[in-house]
Each structure stands twice: as structure tokens, then as C-alpha cells.
Amino acid sequence: EVQDTTPDERLEKSLRRFGILPPYEGNTSEKQTLVQSKFTRRVNIIHGDVSLMKFGMTDESYHTQSSDIDFIIHAAAYMNRDQPYPAFVFPNVTGTEHVVMFSCTGKIKPIHYISTNSVFPDGNLDCSEDENIEHFDKKLIDGYSKSKWVAEQLIHIARKKAIPCVIYRLGNIAGDIDQGFWNHQNATLVVLEACAKYKVAPDVDWNIEMTPVDFLADFIVRCTYTLSTTLGKTYNIINDKPLQSRLVYDWMNGHGYPLEIMHIKDWEKRILDELKGEKNHGYTETNLQSLLELNHNDDFCSTLKTYKTANFKEALTDFKLSYPYTDYMLLQKYFEWLSQHGDIVP
Template identity: 35%
Template sequence: AHPDSTYCPVGRPARPERLYILDEDLRRVPEGEPGEVCVGGEMLARGFVNLPEKTAERFVPDPFAGESGARMYRTGDRGRILPDGHLEILGRADFRVRIRGYNVELGAVEAAIEENVAVRACVVVSEGDEGEDKRLVAYVVPEPKDDHRFSGWSLDPKTGRSKEIRGVLRKVLPHYAVPAVYVALDALPIQATSGKVDRKELPPPPPRQARTDRDLLTTAPAAGAPRSEKENLLKGIWEEALRLDEGEVEAGDDFFDLGGHSLAAAQLSARVEESFGVHIPMPLFMEDPTVAGLCDRIEALQRDEDGDAARPSEIDLRAEAVLEPEISPRGGAETRTLPGAENVFLTGATGFLGASLLDGILSSTEARVHCLVRERDDENPLKTIASNLEFYGLSTDRMDRVVPVVGDLGEPLLGMGGERFDALARDTDFVIHAAAAVNLVYPYPALEAPNVGGTREALRLACRHKTKPFHFVSTDGVFPPNAGLCEEGADLDSLADAREDGYGQSKWVAEKLVREAAWRGLPTRVYRPGFISGHSETGASNPRDLQGAILSESLRLGAVPEVEGWKIEMTPVDFVAAAILGIASNPDAPGGTYHLANPDPVPAGTVFGWLEDGGYTLERLPYEEWLRRLEAAPPEDVQGPGAVLRGASPDAGDLSDGNIYDDRNTRLALGESGPRRPDVSGDLLLTYARHFAVRGWAPEPSALQEAGRRRRD
């Protein structure tokens, strides 16, 4: 063992003058401090074969070589030089995870722990699937010797929580980067060949704790009650909703930094209304989602007589829809249609529709497809894309033409940095922007970065260096409910104030940006899908889809909601993707906007009747009673579609918008030889039901169960 090492040193560098330990801004760190290991020299490789984006990211100019054109390689490893000149590798510097919508560099969290807490070594990982309940876990090796760092800490072996460590780290890290759970080890597991931490050999953290309701007040404190009494009650409600320990929430804490998400926020709203007797609209809560801010809102509503306190701040969407002058095309597009493209940039490939778009591009063209993908722990981004295809039953045979582009929809330059963004803009000749943050609860400010900012940056890429056709997936949600016939050529400006939900508002602004770019000369087309249902042949469905959740949960409960006038609009995902790609392949497609929603939605009673014909027994219940039945029998699969309805069920009026979407442009563009919209029928619904059953989301219909028994007999 090396006396100065907490990990395994790998030896002395052959050319120490060309090995650099650098910080995030590629500046040398103080001697002995950790940083990213970068290597220069004449023997450096030229780059990665057929991976220009990765080459531009990893092979960068060497500012320390003292010669023009010198390059260095960013290894992504975090290390330091020991006093005797040995190089010690501490782990990965580029491990980035997404926690509650925030990017977290695991190496930065590890560095903060090692600098401020008395540990000999530590490693931080994320636990849980992508989504609301993902958490950081820190594995620490305690330092028995006293030094300048904080040592008066302890761990709860049952929960893995340490109030003392969290208190120290909250002074140096943002809330979302403070690990929720800590595990003490005698030593970290080390890979014998590389000397790096073997993360696969780390023991599992303590299980998540099932919470029980606290004995909180259930009646509203008097309006004149002390502020501290109200805030203490709110802290308890937050800790209950977020599964935190008593005393972990402070008045200035942000709900979403502490782990809150849209479903938990809906639960919080109901609990606040129960305890204080006032309703806080979600947009109003989101303006200041802290305990103190929520308490301000409650007190204002308790004093309010005119109802003004319940109105959120108004946003001027027209002022939001401003496109920078430099986002303008440079001449005409060299490639007009999808079949002529050699390099396509696709966003949303790790989503539901995006998976079918990627599959369609790979199967119908010879193009390389550059897919924007968020980095997830230490998972290979190509594997992330492939796993999504496999989840939806799509082929992974052509992954050699898929180029993962690590980035972030909500960040400037899509999170790529200038050099990688420029390289991608030079290489690609066609853009399909299908990614968005879909959330019917969040207000506009919470969705502006991914939905508006992401569209702005995608337009920037389409215009930079050379002009690229831009195909944008919007939504029929830019129209108000109960508008009647909604035409593809409707004046977008007249719809500026049509929506109150943040998602519809953000997509309206994004469409305006696309229209502005089109006015400047960028070739653009806009697609407006509605409810995208499962694949018409395989039934593969989006587990986060609201309508699919209601169908699968109705089958699981053996009961369906009755809502007067409810018509179910659904369009299978394979048709939506094929229509987009078909129109993108037609140079003479009329119009510039295309509706993909089903223009002839089916009455809900007919849909449920088809399922009954297939062997299901379904009790009809008033909607509110159906919701109570759902609440009394929650689904076991927390990752299934039932989770969409947990604590945030839509109002009955939100199940359909009462509109009819004219699709004349779509039909003309696809022509007689183009893809045909599948009929919504009993066969289609049973295809979905079979998929729900295979996934374990709902039981098989009795007809299928009987057929299975006959096969077994």
C-alpha cells in the first residue's frame, strides 16, 4: 500500500511535464489537489474513429505545450499527483447524473465530502431510475485521525441518513447535490487492473423507508396564529410529502431542491388545503416554492377578499417569443428532404415518439443519426438509446449509424459547449426536434428552459454554418379547449392567450420561434400530435401517458370512469412517426403545419364496450368515485402507468378538450401511397390490453386467460 494514497496509485508518468491535473476550466490545480487528468504529447491519437463529436469533446487545444496546434486528451479520470510523483486515480471526473431536473457532477460532490468531512475516501453514486425518486448515495471510509475537517458525525444504520453530514455539505453544495444516504465502509472496493473504484461491488444502501403519517394538525391555524406555528406545520407537511426526517426542512428550502416533483407538489397542495383551509394554485406555488414563500401565500389568501392573491403573475408570451438576430439561415439548404440527408440531428430519441422516429429514420434511410442524450451515471449513452428502443420493442440492428450526442435540452448550446456544438452544426444537414418536457402541472417558468430554450438552441444549430431543414414536433395543446374545429392554418397569434397551462404556453412560444425562423428563410415544418397511443401492432405503450394510464388502471380495477361527453382521441405512435417522416420526405408537401391528432375521436363508452367484448368485466363509476377507488387500491408497480395518476389525477374536463382537429394538410402531404391512420377499434384496444398484461400493469381479459388455460391443458 502506498503511504499517501487512499486509492491505488498507477505509477509515475513517463512524461510528467505533459500530464496535467486541471479544474473544470482547464486550469492547473494546486499541487497535490485532485482534478481531471489530461495528457498531451506527440504520441497522442488523432481522435475517435467515425466519432467527430466525441473527438472534439475529448481532444482539445493544449495551452501548456508552448507550441501552435498542440492538443491534449481529456481522460475523464479524476486524479492527483502524490508527493513522490506517483499518479493516483480517484475515479471519474465526468460522471454526471440528473437529480430532480438538475445536473450533478458526482466528482464535485465527492470532492466536497473529502474536503469538509473527516473521511479517508469516498465515492458517490445515484440510486433509482430516472425520475422523481432518484437519490444520491455516498460511500465513505471514516478517517480515525483528527484533522481540520468535521468529524462529529454519525450514521443511522437503518436509514443511512446523517443530519450532521447533510448540515456540513449544505453550506458548500446546492440542496440537490447533497447525498440523501450515507454508507460507512472499512475500504472502497478497487478494481485490480485499473486501480479505480469498482462501483459494481459497492454494497446496496439501506432501503427506502416507508413513511407513516405524522400526528400533524388537521385544522387550519387561526389567521393570527404565530408565523412560527404555521411554518412548523408546513415543514412537517413537506417532510411527510418528501419522505424526509423530522428537522431536515428549513424555511428557506426550495421544494424541488429537496426532491419535490409534480406529483408530490399535487399531494402537498391537497395537504395544505386540508390543514389551512385555502387552495394554492400550482403556478402560484411555483413562483416561490419555499416554506416561507408558501406561508406568505397562505397568509395572503387568508386575508384576501377579492381573490387577487390567488392569481399568479401574468407572463407576456409574445415578449418571450423573441429570436436572436444571429439565428438566421446562411443561404439555401443543400438538403431539402430526409432521404437526401447524410447526417440527421434528432432530439427526443430517448422518449416514446422519438424512439419510433429513430427506428423509422434508420430503416428508411442510410443516414447517420446524431441523437441528443442526457448522460446517466456511468451508462454508455449509446446503450441508453438502445435500451429505450428495446423497451418499446424496436430493432437495435442498425446502432452502428447512431451517434450519441451527450448534452441537455435545457442548457445553452444544448449543453454541448461551443466546440462540440460547432462541430455538430458543420456535420449535420437535417434537424428533427422532437424533445420536450411534458408536464401538465408545471407553470411556464418551470418549462421555459427545455421547451423554449431547447427549441431556440436547436434553431441555432439549424442555422449555424449551413442551412438545415428544421422539423418541429409541437402539440395540439396550443389550442384552447372547446374551440370546436381547429384548422392547421389557424392564426398562431390569435392563440397567444388561449392556454393557462405552462406546457401549452411553452409550446406556443416555441412554435412562434420556429415561425420567426421560417420568416427569415429557414425551411421549417411543424407537426401537432394529440394523444399518442401505443404501437398499433405490438401495443408497446408509453408508461407515462395519461390516457394510457386511465385505460390500464381501469382494467386493473375492473371499473371505468363515466364522464359526460368524453371522447377518447388516440393516434398510434407508429402512424405519428411514419407521418412525420413521410412528410419530411416529400419536397412538395402543401402547407407548413400538420395535425396528427385523430379527427374522429371515439366515445369513451364505445371504447370500454370493446374491452368488455374482449372479456373484461368493467363497472361504471362516476369519475370522483373512480378516483377514490384508485386511491384505495394503488398499483404495486411504482414505475408503471398508474404512477401518472398518483396524487395528481386530472379533472374530468381535462380528459378531452372537446376539439376536432382538421388534418387536411396531413392527408394531402401523405397522399394515397403514404402511411394510413390505423382504425381505432376493438382489435386495437385489445392489442393494448395484451401489452398492459405482459407488462404486469393490468390483468389479461378472460378470453385470453381461457385460451391460455386450454394451451396449458
């Protein structure tokens, strides 16, 4: 609950912030105008909380929705890398359990479960979509990853009980292709913005993996319409050709964002010193400070995983879709957005 605002107002504000609905002032794209025309008519907001039995609804409302709804995209989750596992149990684990219960109340409703690549431990190579991840629970470190691992186990149990389920393991989510709108809490964005703003970058072998959010949404929606081919599948929606950080640094140096490359520990100290000297911190600065203060390893940004994406690539072929690999044109769009919405000036 947020005081003095309605769910409709909160959703509309978020959609405007991410460029899905047109801004209150300024230019409006054709796509934004189309979404605006359908928003009130097509979007129905229902009061509820996945962590509560029957989502906190009345019996009548719960059973009505269980009959009216045809399929579920379960993306509700709490994410915070510095909280312990118990903080995630109700929203991420119990919430998923309640979604499974809802899916088999009334008519059977397929579940499209939004998972994460964090169910694999750092440093794992060739993580497969069909790999049995049951033995990874002891290797996961943070509470969020553990909670998503448990939730995914619940979805696997639901599958065994003949509930139709599709699992989508998302990697890093980048801004959209058309406008470059990012989530300000995204860790990759936070690091790149810090590099551009303070003109320093960490000397690490960092493979910058990211998938544009609008492509990701398009893929998941297509899957909901083609259960005959996607049912029972797990997809690692991962960029299998990530950008090497040094190529990104070179591009930044050549496009008005000069960088001094330094050891990771020196970089962290420089950024933290800069942050301490600033009085007013926005979302990006606050998230950056938390990210750096939580990191105590020299392998920050480099202990990433590699993945197999056979199921994902097969689905892309079926849908006649091409994966939008990050090129220099997309980088240009992202940094243009950063310069308009952040504190960096090329």
C-alpha cells in the same frame, strides 16, 4: 447526466423497453433483428443539451455538426402537467431558440419541429392547421402548453426569416401497430389500465383520440424526404374519428374486462382509495395518482378539442398512406400488451 450509464446504454435500454430493439430474453421479430443490425452502424450519439448555448458543445464540435447535419427533427422537450411555466422555459423555449440558431449556423438546415395539440385551449372546436394561434396564450392553463405555444411562435418567426420549417402538432400517441408497445406515462393508457385493473370506469362522454406511434414516425420521416411538398406546412396529426368511450367499455366488457360504470367523482374516489391501499406503486400507478389529484373538474376526459386536418390528409394522399384508425383488432392488441406488461388480467 445519469450516473454509471452511458448515453448509448440509456438509448439502447429505452429502445428495448419499447420493443424497437429485441429483448434481452424471449422471441425476436424480423424487424427487431433488422434494427439491431443497423443500430451501432447508423446511430451516432452526440453529447449535448439544447438548453445550453451551442448545446454545451465545444466550438469545434458545434461547427462540425452544423456542417455535417442536413436537417433537424426537434423533439426535445420537458413535459409535466403539474409544473409552472418557468420550469419549462430552458428545455422547451430556450432549447427551441438554440435549435433555430443551430439551423442557420454554417449551412441552412430545415427544422422539423414536434409541437403538440396543447397549443390550442381546451374546448376549442375545428382547430385549423393554418389558424393564427397568437391570441391563445392567455387561454392556456398549464405551464407545458404555454411553453410549447411560445416555442411554436419561435418557429413561425424562423419561417418568416426564410428558415425552412415544418410543424407537426401531435395529439395522443398510442402504442405501435405491430406489437402494441405503449409509453407507460401516456394519460389515455393510464386511465384505460386503471379501468381494467380496478373494474370501474367513469361515466363521461370521452372521445378517445390516439395515433399509433410507428405510423406517426413513418409520416414524419417521409416528410423529411419530401421538402418540396411539406416545406412551410403545419400538420395536425390527429385521429379525426376517435373511439367513443362507451364503445370501448362495451368491448372491454365483452372481452374479459368487466366494468362498473359510475359517476366521474365516484370513479376518481374509488381509484384513489385503491391506490392508497397499495404499498408499491410503479410508473403507471404514480402517474395515475398525479393525474387524478390534479383534476378538480367534473369534465375530466371530456373537454377535448376537435381539429381540421386538411394538410395532413393531403400529405397522406401524396404519400399513398392510409390513416390507421383504432378498430377492435387494434384494441385487442393493446390490451394483450397491457396484460403482458401491466397488472391487468383478462
